[in-house]
Amino acid sequence: MRALKDEGVKFLFGYPGGAALHIYDAIFRQKALQHILVRHEQGATHAADGYSRATGKPGVALVTSGPGATNAITGLATAYMDSIPLIVISGQVQSHLIGTDSFQETDMIGISRPIVKHSFIVQNAEDIPRIIQEAFYIATSGRPGPVVIDIPKDKTDPSKLFQYKRSKQVTLRSYQPRVLPHPGQIKKAAKNLLSAERPVIYAGGGVILGDAHKELIALNKILKAPVAHTLMGLGAYPSNDKYFTGMLGMHGTYQANMAMHNADVILAIGARFDDRITNTPSLFAPKARIIHIDVDPASISKIINANIPIVGQVKESLIALIKEIKRSKLKIDSDALESWNGQISTWRTKHGLNHDLYLQKTKSKMILPQVVVQELYHATKGNAYVTSDVGQHQMFVAQYYHFNKPRRWINSGGLGTMGFGLPAAMGVKLAYPKHEVVCVTGEGSIQMCIQELSTCMQYNLPIKIININNEALGMVRQWQDMNYGGRYSASTYADSLPDFVKLAESYGHVGMKVTKQSELRKTLNKAFAMKDRLVFVDVYVDPNEHVYPMLVAPNGSMQDMWVTKNIKA
């Protein structure tokens, strides 16, 4: 407990069980840390993860051995894919029972190995403070990631006391995460960027994790290049800036994807050329020289070869780059940039996001999911912390809720974990009780961790849940519409959905249901006026609505997109 307190931990998200009972007794006898009892260990890991994404500090989950540990696995994998500093402390059976298939025994270190940055098993009780200190250091430095600490029950035996030791600084001979960018590479990058005629900045979650959004904005004050964000990067560069093109990739905007495909220089920052971005790698950005800044050398030239690799912390690298650009005799080519930014405006006008939406809106009597997000943006004045689950609703938020600040958009990007949104929102709300926290979800995703409504009651967490209900697994249905001749294999369940209003009420919360466009704004305003209550707004939307644009796959490049149901651009 003391070691956790010394790391600045305020909340422990957890669930007790036999192997963790000594630890739970210690929690009972202290006041510095608040324990949040979830209803399923997956919820604990996502809540700690959400807390971390919103605050930048590591989140901590505490689970017992066996099923407690295995239930934490999805949360670990989620954090691993998005490089989130998450600490999972798992109880383990007593040391002498390890390997004997004893009650609630599972090899947590073995099971979690491929999805953690590092893991520890405690062999001596007096090592616990050092291990906790090292775990936090590893989780938060370099490319961040989750760390597991597995503690056999006998190592927390309260009858065995020892001297508490904490070192001033952690040093590990096998781990030196701090790398400064190579000055020669920075020089080359500056030269390429300044002489570019069609540059694009492709910025990912690393900009947020590396706390470098201010440097990114400062850099583009000089470069005046279009900026495209990955799903994880949204919020780092302000959406209301004129150089912002929106998200890129699978469901990115037309102008962002076209800009990437036609660019002559791409500056990739804290992004990893995921297959949801590049589409077919061999057809990716054929005219571009690639400059790639990343703290993790393994991310560079993994999928797309970088012409100018820069290994370094994003923040330090951008500072160095800005300095070099200011010092350089070269100046940006204003004429070329003006015509390039003009081209992007033309693309935006042609197939930008709102292009067809309002036309359809007048025809459709049903609520369009995109409109729900736009109304949500107005109701919250664009200032909310928004968490989401995974699927169509997630893409609609990414496209239509314009994030202007980092750490406001909290979703599972890499792993795509349904069930993430509600527990993540709990973590955010605990961190920022005075801010509006909204979980945008779907009727599929919300049912994967719906039990956490009970946790929200216990700790009085007045989150707003917007359930975009199309009575089907929407993204699966979309693919089945597009690629499987509309055969809805295992993606519909309209006749067996719960009454979400009653469900929310049975947990002691407020439930609301909207089916008409005309009632949407009113209902949302009513929900947000209830400051001290969790409100579950069940919004029935047009089930036939798809997410567009959508990259044509397989064998497509970034310029091959479906821009609406019938138009391929």
Next chain:
Amino acid sequence: MKRIISILIENKPGALARVVGLFHQRGYNIESLNVGPVFDGTYSRMSVTTRGSENDVEQITKQINKIIDVIKVADLTEGEHHEYEFILIKFNKLKLAEKIQKILKPLGGRMLEKNTKVIVMSAVGSSSDIEIAIKAIGRGNLVELVRSGSLGLHEGEKVLTI
């Protein structure tokens, strides 16, 4: 192409599993693997042989480097290096003893055990020499074969150490 990757890794529980697991996780194969503590015993040196393109091996070494317990990694095949492998063989066709001894002579073949039933011998050489020798003996003539996997280090003054 065949590659020898040398890894210095903390001698901690589970450290070896992290390296082996990574090969599987990232879709690469381990052809041979050798590991043992060196110097003060706080760390071990591993020699892993694998096959892959230059890009593959670059990605493998980068990923291995990310393992927290790994202190250093080098792809020996990038430059000049020594590569040796140690084998033990057992055979029971005693009339072949002379032939096999002759084959293994350039590989420092040593007789470790000889009785009326079996002969056990050892030999050292580059993996390709070992392959040739085993082929010359005839796989069917051996009842048992143990290979250490390739061991390697840089030629000249270049060293891999902490």
